Amino acid sequence: MKVAVIGGGPGGLYLAILLRQADATTQVTVWERNRIEDTFGFGVVLSDATEGILAEADWPTHQRMAEAMHRWGDIDVHIGGEVITSGGHGFCGISRKRLLEILRDRAKELGTDLRELTEAPPVDELLKTHDLVVAADGVNSAIREARAKQFGATVDLRPNRFVWLGTSRPFPSFFFSFQQNAHGLWRAHAYQYAEGQSTFIVETTDAAWRAAGLEGQDEAATIRYCEVLFKEELEGHRLVANRSIWRQFPTIRCSRWHDGRLVLLGDAAHTAHFSVGSGTKLAMEDAIALAKVLQGATDVETALATYETERRPGVESVQRAAQASLEWFEATERYDDLEPLQFAYSLLTRSLRITHENLRTRDPAFVERVERWFADHAGARVAPGKRCPPPFLTPFRLRDLTLTNRIVVSPMCQYSAVDGVPNDWHLQHLGSRAIGGAGLVMTEMTDVSPDGRISPGCTGIYSDAQVAGWQRIVRFVREHAPDTRIGMQLGHAGRKGATRLLWEGDNRPLEQGAWPIMSASAIAWKAENQVPREMTRADMDLVREEFVRATERALESGFDLLEVHLAHGYLLASFISPLTNRRTDEYGGALKNRMRFPLEVLGAVRAAWPAERPLTARVSATDWHPDGLSGQESVEVARLIGQAGVDAVDVSAGQTIPDQRPIYGRAFQTPFADRIRHEAGMATLAVGNIQSHEDVNAILAAGRADLVLMARAHLWDPYWTRHAAYALGHALAWPNQYESLNNYNSRI
Numbered sequence: 001m002k003v004a005v006i007g008g009g010p011g012g013l014y015l016a017i018l019l020r021q022a023d024a025t026t027q028v029t030v031w032e033r034n035r036i037e038d039t040f041g042f043g044v045v046l047s048d049a050t051e052g053i054l055a056e057a058d059w060p061t062h063q064r065m066a067e068a069m070h071r072w073g074d075i076d077v078h079i080g081g082e083v084i085t086s087g088g089h090g091f092c093g094i095s096r097k098r099l100l101e102i103l104r105d106r107a108k109e110l111g112t113d114l115r116e117l118t119e120a121p122p123v124d125e126l127l128k129t130h131d132l133v134v135a136a137d138g139v140n141s142a143i144r145e146a147r148a149k150q151f152g153a154t155v156d157l158r159p160n161r162f163v164w165l166g167t168s169r170p171f172p173s174f175f176f177s178f179q180q181n182a183h184g185l186w187r188a189h190a191y192q193y194a195e196g197q198s199t200f201i202v203e204t205t206d207a208a209w210r211a212a213g214l215e216g217q218d219e220a221a222t223i224r225y226c227e228v229l230f231k232e233e234l235e236g237h238r239l240v241a242n243r244s245i246w247r248q249f250p251t252i253r254c255s256r257w258h259d260g261r262l263v264l265l266g267d268a269a270h271t272a273h274f275s276v277g278s279g280t281k282l283a284m285e286d287a288i289a290l291a292k293v294l295q296g297a298t299d300v301e302t303a304l305a306t307y308e309t310e311r312r313p314g315v316e317s318v319q320r321a322a323q324a325s326l327e328w329f330e331a332t333e334r335y336d337d338l339e340p341l342q343f344a345y346s347l348l349t350r351s352l353r354i355t356h357e358n359l360r361t362r363d364p365a366f367v368e369r370v371e372r373w374f375a376d377h378a379g380a381r382v383a384p385g386k387r388c389p390p391p392f393l394t395p396f397r398l399r400d401l402t403l404t405n406r407i408v409v410s411p412m413c414q415y416s417a418v419d420g421v422p423n424d425w426h427l428q429h430l431g432s433r434a435i436g437g438a439g440l441v442m443t444e445m446t447d448v449s450p451d452g453r454i455s456p457g458c459t460g461i462y463s464d465a466q467v468a469g470w471q472r473i474v475r476f477v478r479e480h481a482p483d484t485r486i487g488m489q490l491g492h493a494g495r496k497g498a499t500r501l502l503w504e505g506d507n508r509p510l511e512q513g514a515w516p517i518m519s520a521s522a523i524a525w526k527a528e529n530q531v532p533r534e535m536t537r538a539d540m541d542l543v544r545e546e547f548v549r550a551t552e553r554a555l556e557s558g559f560d561l562l563e564v565h566l567a568h569g570y571l572l573a574s575f576i577s578p579l580t581n582r583r584t585d586e587y588g589g590a591l592k593n594r595m596r597f598p599l600e601v602l603g604a605v606r607a608a609w610p611a612e613r614p615l616t617a618r619v620s621a622t623d624w625h626p627d628g629l630s631g632q633e634s635v636e637v638a639r640l641i642g643q644a645g646v647d648a649v650d651v652s653a654g655q656t657i658p659d660q661r662p663i664y665g666r667a668f669q670t671p672f673a674d675r676i677r678h679e680a681g682m683a684t685l686a687v688g689n690i691q692s693h694e695d696v697n698a699i700l701a702a703g704r705a706d707l708v709l710m711a712r713a714h715l716w717d718p719y720w721t722r723h724a725a726y727a728l729g730h731a732l733a734w735p736n737q738y739e740s741l742n743n744y745n746s747r748i
C-alpha cells in the first residue's frame with residue numbers, strides 16, 4: 001500500500017511510524033513544509049492514561065518519550081490570595097520540539113520517506129499515485145477548507161483571547177492562577193515539561209484584552225504586561241515568546257472525516273480546547289485507530305468508514321468535555337462568589353468528567369476537606385474526627401421546608417389516571433420512591449383543568465375526587481417515609497395537549513375525544529397536530545384563576561412544595577420562547593413582554609400558596625435552536641421569576657419545538673443550572689442525564705446546583721437514594737417493616 005501523509009505534526013508522524021512498524025511493505029511519504037523541529041509553542045501535557053495507550057502502540061517511541069518527560073501529580077489553584085492543592089492526578093509533560101524529534105527519528109528509522117521543508121503536492125495528484133491520502137495538516141488545514149462542504153466542517157471561534165508563552169520557572173505542579181486587575185480577570189495555565197522549562201498560557205476575555213491595550217501589540221509588549229501581572233507567581237523568572245501571538249481558540253468539528261480515499265486526521269478533523277490538554281493525544285490516538293483498520297485492509301474506503309465509526313464516539317466525548325471546560329474558562333468571572341476551596345473544586349470538575357469519587361481516589365484528604373466545608377455550610381457540622389456525609393446527604397432549606405437530603409425524584413407523567421384522578425399506580429410510583437430515600441418526590445405534571453391535560457391519562461387537580469386521591473398519597477408518604485417531602489408540579493399543556501398516551505405515540509394527536517387547545521400563538525406542534533387558538537385576555541384570566549384554584553387544592557391535599565411548569569413547550573412556556581410566541585400585543589416581542597403572562601400566573605400562585613412553603617418553577621433554559629431562547633436570556637428569565645416569588649429554579653432544557661438540536665451528554669443540562677445559580681443568584685435544581693452519586697456529589701460540591709433531580713435513574717431503581725447512600729457508607733434508616741428483615745438473621 002502507498003500512503004501519502006500531508007503534515008509532519010504528532011498525528012502525521014505517529015501514523016507513519018505505526019504503518020511502517022505494522023507492515024514494512026507499506027510505503028509512507030510524509031510532507032512537512034517546515035523543519036520538524038521548527039515548532040511553535042513550548043510543551044504539551046499528557047495524562048498517565050494516554051501514556052499507557054502509546055506504550056501499547058509502539059514501545060520504542062513510548063520509551064524515548066518517557067525518558068524526556070517531566071511528571072507530576074498535584075494541581076495548584078491560586079485564587080484570592082490562597083493556594084488550594086489537590087493531588088494524585090498523574091500528568092506528564094514533554095517539550096513539543098523534543099516530541100517531534102523523537103517521532104521524526106523513529107519514523108525515519110522505520111523507513112518513512114520524510115520530506116521536510118517541502119510543500120505537499122496537490123491532493124488530486126497524490127490520489128492518482130497513492131492508495132490513501134492523509135490530511136494531517138493541522139488546525140488551519142487547507143485541505144479541509146477546500147472541501148469544507150464534503151467534510152461538513154464547522155469552525156467555532158471562541159471569544160476568549162489566549163497566548164502561549166514559556167518560562168524558566170520550574171512549576172512543581174499543574175498551576176492555575178487567576179489575577180484580577182483594572183482591565184479584567186486573567187487566567188494562567190502553566191506546567192513544567194522539562195528541567196527548568198515550563199509552558200505558561202495566559203487567557204482572558206476579549207474585553208479585558210482590549211482594555212489592556214494588547215490589540216495590535218508585539219510579543220515584547222505581551223511579555224511586559226504578563227510579567228507585571230504574574231510577578232509573584234513567576235518568582236523572578238522571565239517569560240519567553242515563540243511566535244506568541246494572541247489568538248482565539250477554534251473548535252473544529254466535521255460531520256465526515258473522509259471523502260473517498262482522503263482522510264482528515266488530528267487537528268485537521270477536530271480540535272479540543274487546550275485546557276483539557278488533549279489535542280496531541282487525540283491526534284496520536286487517531287493514528288493508532290487508523291493504522292489498526294488499515295492493517296490487512298483490501299478496500300481503503302471501507303477501512304476509512306470503519307475508522308470513522310469506531311473513532312468518532314471517543315473524539316466527540318473528548319470534544320464535549322473540552323467544550324464544558326472552555327466554557328468554564330470563558331465564564332470564570334461568574335464564580336467570584338465562590339470561596340477558594342469551592343472555586344478550586346469547580347475548576348477541577350469543570351469538564352463534568354472528573355467526579356467526586358475520582359477526586360477521592362486521587363486525593364482523599366482533599367475530598368474530606370471539601371465534604372467538611374460543604375456540611376458546615378449546609379448547617380450539618382460534623383465533630384472533628386467524625387465522618388462527614390457526602391454532599392447529597394446534607395440538608396437543604398427553602399423557606400420553612402428543610403429537606404433531609406438533596407435528591408429529588410423528578411416529575412414524571414405516568415399517563416395512568418382516569419378523569420385525572422391519581423390511583424394505586426400513582427401511590428406505588430411515588431410511595432416506593434419516597435421509601436427509596438429521596439429527600440423530595442415530585443408528582444408528575446398535574447393539570448389545572450381538563451383542557452390543560454397532555455393526554456386522557458394525565459392527572460389533574462381540578463376536582464374533589466382528585467384531591468382525595470392526592471391526599472391518600474401524601475398521607476402514605478407522611479406515615480411511611482417521614483424523612484421525605486412531597487411536592488406537586490402544576491401545569492397546563494397548551495399546544496401540546498389533546499395527544500395520545502406516551503406509549504401510543506409521543507405528541508401524536510388524539511384520533512377521538514380531542515378537546516380544544518390554546519397557546520400563546522396559533523402554531524401547531526406539527527402539521528398533524530391541532531392548531532391551537534391564540535389566547536385572548538379572557539383565556540388568560542381563566543387560566544390564571546385555574547392555577548390559583550389548583551394551588552388551593554394542592555394545599556388542601558397537603559403538599560410541602562409547589563412547582564409551576566414553565567418548560568418543555570407547554571402553555572406558559574409557549575409565551576416565553578420566541579419560537580412559539582409570535583404575538584404582536586403586550587404579551588409578545590421582547591422577553592419582558594413574553595414573560596408578562598407567566599409572571600402574572602406565578603404572582604397569583606405565590607399569593608395563594610402559604611408564605612412558609614416554597615415555590616419552584618421549571619424552565620427550559622434553552623430551546624436548542626439558533627433562533628430560540630438562549631442560555632443568556634434564561635438568566636433574565638430566572639431573575640424575573642425570582643422577583644415574582646419563586647424560591648428555586650428547576651433547570652431543564654428544550655422540548656419547546658419538534659426540530660430542536662440538543663447536545664446530549666452526561667449531565668448535559670447542568671451548565672445551565674450552574675449559570676443561573678451564579679448569574680441570577682437563584683438556588684437551582686439540576687436535571688438531565690445525571691445517573692451516579694459520583695456526578696451528583698460533584699455537581700453539589702462545585703456549587704452548580706443546590707438539589708439534583710433524578711428521573712429515569714430513580715425510575716429504574718426506586719431505591720436509588722438508599723443504594724447511593726449505602727455505597728458511600730452512610731446507610732439510611734429503614735422503615736420498621738424492613739428493619740426487622742435486616743435483623744432477621746440475628747433473631748432466628
Ligand SMILES: Cc1cc2nc3c(=O)[nH]c(=O)nc-3n(C[C@H](O)[C@H](O)[C@H](O)COP(=O)(O)OP(=O)(O)OC[C@H]3O[C@@H](n4cnc5c(N)ncnc54)[C@H](O)[C@@H]3O)c2cc1C
Nearest residue numbers: 007009010011032033044045120137138266267274279280
Ligand atoms: C495554546 C495551545 C496549547 C496546547 N496544549 C496542548 C497540550 O498541553 N496537550 C496536547 O495534547 N495538545 C495541546 N495543544 C494542541 C496540540 O498542539 C495539537 O492538537 C497537535 O499539535 C495536533 O497535532 P496534528 O498533527 O494534528 O497537527 P499539527 O501539530 O498542527 O501539525 C500539522 C503540520 O502540518 C504541516 N503542514 C500543513 N500544511 C502542509 C502542507 N500543505 N504541506 C506540508 N506540510 C503542511 C504544518 O507545518 C504542521 O507542522 C495545544 C494547542 C494550543 C494552541
Ligand SMILES: Cc1cc2nc3c(=O)[nH]c(=O)nc-3n(C[C@H](O)[C@H](O)[C@H](O)COP(=O)(O)O)c2cc1C
Nearest residue numbers: 410411412413444445687688689690710711712713
Ligand atoms: C416517563 C417520563 C415522564 C416525564 N414527565 C415529566 C413531567 O411530568 N414533568 C416534567 O417537567 N418533566 C417530565 N419528564 C422529564 C423528567 O422530569 C426529566 O427532566 C428528564 O427525564 C431528564 O432527566 P433524567 O435524565 O434523569 O431522566 C418526564 C420524563 C420521563 C422519563
